[in-house]
Amino acid sequence: xxxxxxxxxxxxxxxxxxxxxxxxxxxxxxxxxxxxxxxxxxxxxxxxxxxxxxxxxxxxxxxxxxxxxxxxxxxxxxxxxxxxxxxxxxxxxxxxxxxxxxxxxxxxxxxx
Amino acid sequence: xxxxxxxxxxxxxxxxxxxxxxxxxxxxxxxxxxxxxxxxxxxxxxxxxxxxxxxxxxxxxxxxxxxxxxxxxxxxxxxxxxxxxxxxxxxxxxxxxxxxxxxxxxxxxxxxxxxxxxxxxxxxxxxxxxxxxxxxxxxxxxxxxxxxxxxxxxxxxxxxxxxxxxxxxxxxxxxxxxxxxxxxxxxxxxxxxxxxxxxxxxxxxxxxxxxxxxxxxxxxxxxxxxxxxxxxxxxxxxxxxxxxxxxxxxxxxxxxxxxxxxxxxxxxxxxxxxxxxxxxxxxxxxxxxxxxxxxxxxxxxxxxxxxxxxxxxxxxxxxxxxxxxxxxxxxxxxxxxxxxxxxxxxxxxxxxxxxxxxxxxxxxxxxxxxxxxxxxxxxxxxxxxxxxxxxxxxxxxxxxxxxxxxxxxxxxxxxxxxxxxxxxxxxxxxxxxxxxxxxxxxxxxxxxxxxxxxxxxxxxxxxxxxxxxxxxxxxxxxxxxxxxxxxxxxxxxxxxxxxxxxxxxxxxxxxxxxxxxxxxxxxxxxxxxxxxxxxxxxxxxxxxxxxxxxxxxxxxxxxxxxxxxxxxxxxxxxxxxxxxxxxxxxxxxxxxxxxxxxxxxxxxxxxxxxxxxxxxxxxxxxxxxxxxxxxxxxxxxxxxxxxxxxxxxxxxxxxxxxxxxxxxxxxxxxxxxxxxxxxxxxxxxxxxxxxxxxxxxxxxxxxxxxxxxxxxxxxxxxxxxxxxxxxxxxxxxxxxxxxxxxxxxxxxxxxxxxxxxxxxxxxxxxxxxxxxxxxxxxxxxxxxxxxxxxxxxxxxxxxxxxxxxxxxxxxxxxxx
Numbered sequence: 001x002x003x004x005x006x007x008x009x010x011x012x013x014x015x016x017x018x019x020x021x022x023x024x025x026x027x028x029x030x031x032x033x034x035x036x037x038x039x040x041x042x043x044x045x046x047x048x049x050x051x052x053x054x055x056x057x058x059x060x061x062x063x064x065x066x067x068x069x070x071x072x073x074x075x076x077x078x079x080x081x082x083x084x085x086x087x088x089x090x091x092x093x094x095x096x097x098x099x100x101x102x103x104x105x106x107x108x109x110x111x112x
Numbered sequence: 113x114x115x116x117x118x119x120x121x122x123x124x125x126x127x128x129x130x131x132x133x134x135x136x137x138x139x140x141x142x143x144x145x146x147x148x149x150x151x152x153x154x155x156x157x158x159x160x161x162x163x164x165x166x167x168x169x170x171x172x173x174x175x176x177x178x179x180x181x182x183x184x185x186x187x188x189x190x191x192x193x194x195x196x197x198x199x200x201x202x203x204x205x206x207x208x209x210x211x212x213x214x215x216x217x218x219x220x221x222x223x224x225x226x227x228x229x230x231x232x233x234x235x236x237x238x239x240x241x242x243x244x245x246x247x248x249x250x251x252x253x254x255x256x257x258x259x260x261x262x263x264x265x266x267x268x269x270x271x272x273x274x275x276x277x278x279x280x281x282x283x284x285x286x287x288x289x290x291x292x293x294x295x296x297x298x299x300x301x302x303x304x305x306x307x308x309x310x311x312x313x314x315x316x317x318x319x320x321x322x323x324x325x326x327x328x329x330x331x332x333x334x335x336x337x338x339x340x341x342x343x344x345x346x347x348x349x350x351x352x353x354x355x356x357x358x359x360x361x362x363x364x365x366x367x368x369x370x371x372x373x374x375x376x377x378x379x380x381x382x383x384x385x386x387x388x389x390x391x392x393x394x395x396x397x398x399x400x401x402x403x404x405x406x407x408x409x410x411x412x413x414x415x416x417x418x419x420x421x422x423x424x425x426x427x428x429x430x431x432x433x434x435x436x437x438x439x440x441x442x443x444x445x446x447x448x449x450x451x452x453x454x455x456x457x458x459x460x461x462x463x464x465x466x467x468x469x470x471x472x473x474x475x476x477x478x479x480x481x482x483x484x485x486x487x488x489x490x491x492x493x494x495x496x497x498x499x500x501x502x503x504x505x506x507x508x509x510x511x512x513x514x515x516x517x518x519x520x521x522x523x524x525x526x527x528x529x530x531x532x533x534x535x536x537x538x539x540x541x542x543x544x545x546x547x548x549x550x551x552x553x554x555x556x557x558x559x560x561x562x563x564x565x566x567x568x569x570x571x572x573x574x575x576x577x578x579x580x581x582x583x584x585x586x587x588x589x590x591x592x593x594x595x596x597x598x599x600x601x602x603x604x605x606x607x608x609x610x611x612x613x614x615x616x617x618x619x620x621x622x623x624x625x626x627x628x629x630x631x632x633x634x635x636x637x638x639x640x641x642x643x644x645x646x647x648x649x650x651x652x653x654x655x656x657x658x659x660x661x662x663x664x665x666x667x668x669x670x671x672x673x674x675x676x677x678x679x680x681x682x683x684x685x686x687x688x689x690x691x692x693x694x695x696x697x698x699x700x701x702x703x704x705x706x707x708x709x710x711x712x713x714x715x716x717x718x719x720x721x722x723x724x725x726x727x728x729x730x731x732x733x734x735x736x737x738x739x740x741x742x743x744x745x746x747x748x749x750x751x752x753x754x755x756x757x758x759x760x761x762x763x764x765x766x767x768x769x770x771x772x773x774x775x776x777x778x779x780x781x782x783x784x785x786x787x788x789x790x791x792x793x794x795x796x797x798x799x800x801x802x803x804x805x806x807x808x809x810x811x812x813x814x815x816x817x818x819x820x821x822x823x824x825x826x827x828x829x830x831x832x833x834x835x836x837x838x839x840x841x842x843x844x845x846x847x848x849x850x851x852x853x854x855x856x857x858x859x860x861x862x863x864x865x866x867x868x869x870x871x872x873x874x875x876x877x878x879x880x881x882x883x884x885x886x887x888x889x890x891x892x893x894x895x896x897x898x899x900x901x902x903x904x905x906x907x908x909x910x911x912x913x914x915x916x917x918x919x920x921x922x923x924x925x926x927x928x
Binding site for chain 1 (some may be wrong): 113116117119120123124126127128130131132133134135136137138139140142143144146273834835836837896897
């Protein structure tokens with residue numbers, strides 16, 4: 001039960017940071033509640049929360065505009081629209097996964 | 113753990129480059145502002161609430177209860193649609209672009225500072241505040257509206273893309289942008305320099321042959337009908353023979369104060385000057401005798417109109433940008449009721465109509481700037497026999513300090529050892545064109561418009577004017593005069609020069625300006641119409657000869673003249689027909705020479721088919737025209753094999769090629785001229801073969817598929833030059849000389865370089881019966897995601913119009 005609360009807390013923090021701050025490294029702080037999970041689980045949970053939370057935000061916009069803007073941004077930097085759509089969530093997920101693992105590892109060390 | 117920490121640091125660092133892709137508050141957030149929804153907005157500073165209605169064409173109707181609120185609301189509305197455009201324009205115009213885009217902005221900033229735009233805008237702002245506080249307050253209110261939007265809103269998309277933040281607007285930015293537009297439309301900044309280069313290289317005979325004072329065939333198609341007499345005054349009244357005056361060598365020492373041998377030695381300095389004042393943002397290459405920015409306008413008097421009311425048509429040709437420099441709107445309060453197109457960043461309506469008047473603008477191509485040769489000694493310059501210390505202005509860009517030196521004539525735009533070239537531009541003194549604009553916006557009759565234009569200082573513009581019952585033109589603005597002593601001892605005040613003037617001699621200084629009464633003008637002409645698509649404005653008997661007149665070829669003027677002459681009883685349909693006209697007048701004259709030259713030559717099957725298309729071609733530039741493609745590539749090769757080869761040989765590659773009308777003149781008089789390689793028949797045959805061979809290799813053997821729109825396309829470029837934010841390329845009609853213009857250079861390439869200059873708006877007005885039609889290639893919004901980014905483009909491409917008097921409401925806002 002506690003694990004679910006930690007995960008829920010992390011999800012809430014992830015959304016708050018994504019909405020409040022432009023920086024993907026804010027995922028470091030969104031991962032803090034996951035320190036109570038085992039390192040491997042916290043890594044997986046962090047990655048999933050980190051990638052799904054920003055991805056899910058696209059649904060607040062009309063999908064045709066999301067695709068159009070992704071195409072435009074992709075044309076500017078020379079990447080396919082799909083990469084533009086996925087790159088921020090992916091980086092956010094990776095940072096959150098690594099952070100969660102680090103927080104969890106530190107917690108384990110402190111506990112010992 | 114250590115590895116994870118290192119990875120975290122690396123990913124966190126890398127992630128900083130992707131903040132813009134944050135779905136919640138990065139670029140995607142701007143999707144929320146892509147479309148408009150009705151509602152109320154809190155706009156601080158308003159005295160009363162303001163209603164804003166967006167109609168089905170994207171034109172915003174702003175209804176205020178007083179002038180302060182009207183301009184404040186206009187500023188708020190403009191910023192809400194065009195803030196990035198306004199600010200990037202202001203940055204460019206104030207010579208501060210490098211602060212946004214770094215080192216790559218330095219060359220542009222240097223050119224702009226050298227020309228003096230920021231100093232002039234500051235001087236103008238102070239002058240408005242002191243001398244015209246009411247008008248200054250209008251600009252202050254406009255600025256407050258812009259800043260209200262900045263305070264209330266999220267950062268628009270383009271700011272996010274560029275990674276910069278909006279800055280607060282002030283009257284300075286409005287005025288500096290106004291100065292920038294003035295500079296773009298000023299004649300005389302480059303032309304005398306370029307003309308001097310041509311003279312230095314080819315001598316007087318060739319220069320007058322290739323660049324005559326009046327372009328060939330234009331003497332009888334001037335804007336003001338007749339011989340040049342204006343309000344009863346002409347050269348003859350001064351006892352001066354026009355034949356004598358126009359036969360003189362105006363490059364000679366008596367006219368400029370500069371020995372022609374010395375002038376020849378100044379060629380590198382002249383080229384240096386052209387480079388220094390060429391803003392690379394506007395002109396990727398230094399400009400030479402370029403006339404690509406032109407415009408069309410004409411008026412029809414009540415006697416010549418089927419409706420019995422005077423009519424007006426205008427389409428100013430400017431660089432097409434996405435978003436457009438224009439934004440359509442109506443401004444309404446107890447003092448104003450005006451509809452038309454405002455320039456983004458500037459209050460009021462520049463081109464448009466009231467219920468009783470309408471006006472349009474074209475550029476008259478006569479010098480309002482001139483260049484002076486300065487004799488220098490260290491930091492001193494020679495003037496009227498004594499040495500004077502130059503004024504030095506320092507400025508800093510990205511931490512490096514630069515200096516500008518001023519003589520009594522203006523800034524030194526080039527300097528080498530003991531010689532310099534200074535730019536004397538009328539805009540170096542305050543001119544109140546905003547007052548003229550706002551007075552036009554309130555005009556109720558023809559004389560109101562004439563009174564308003566007394567304030568119009570620069571750049572001189574041909575104003576087409578119509579009221580309920582009158583129609584006419586005036587070329588309003590300041591034309592500096594130079595008091596010349598002719599070789600026969602007579603004195604005459606002339607406008608501009610063909611070459612550098614001697615800045616150290618008192619006699620070549622400005623002696624005043626053309627009096628308003630004698631500016632080129634006419635009203636309700638007897639023949640029933642007037643037109644001003646950049647051809648000479650007045651005939652050769654004009655009392656103040658345009659020595660510095662660098663007119664367009666007159667091809668569009670010929671087409672307009674022919675059409676109007678053939679259509680007594682002009683209807684609104686005829687006006688539309690003429691504005692969409694795709695006949696190339698010069699092509700219709702030149703084609704028979706080409707056909708005659710090539711018809712006897714040996715041809716392969718492809719050439720025979722192409723020849724048949726060319727022979728049957730009616731000199732029109734429709735997208736579907738095949739003859740146009742064949743003509744254009746053949747003509748381009750004619751230029752490349754003859755004139756361009758000569759210009760390149762003498763180090764003038766890139767200079768504007770002579771007009772087609774000059775080629776026609778040469779062919780009429782001497783088909784063995786060295787300018788057509790001594791044998792036009794041989795040249796035309798070789799060019800035709802080359803052109804067809806090239807088209808065959810690029811477009812295939814099926815000549816019937818070589819239609820113009822396949823090689824000729826328009827691109828409406830983003831102001832950042834980013835293709836993904838641009839519109840097009842789209843197959844496009846027209847060429848340099850069609851009324852519906854689509855100018856491209858003489859290039860042998862597939863496709864041709866994209867058309868980037870064309871009709872920036874189209875206006876047709878009949879105040880007498882309340883008909884006001886308009887369209888422009890864009891929409892009110894700069895948000896590339898918005899429908900209103902380019903909602904009028906399909907109509908513009910199809911030569912269709914919106915009825916600006918009949919509309920339906922789409923969105924309603926209340927500013928309070």
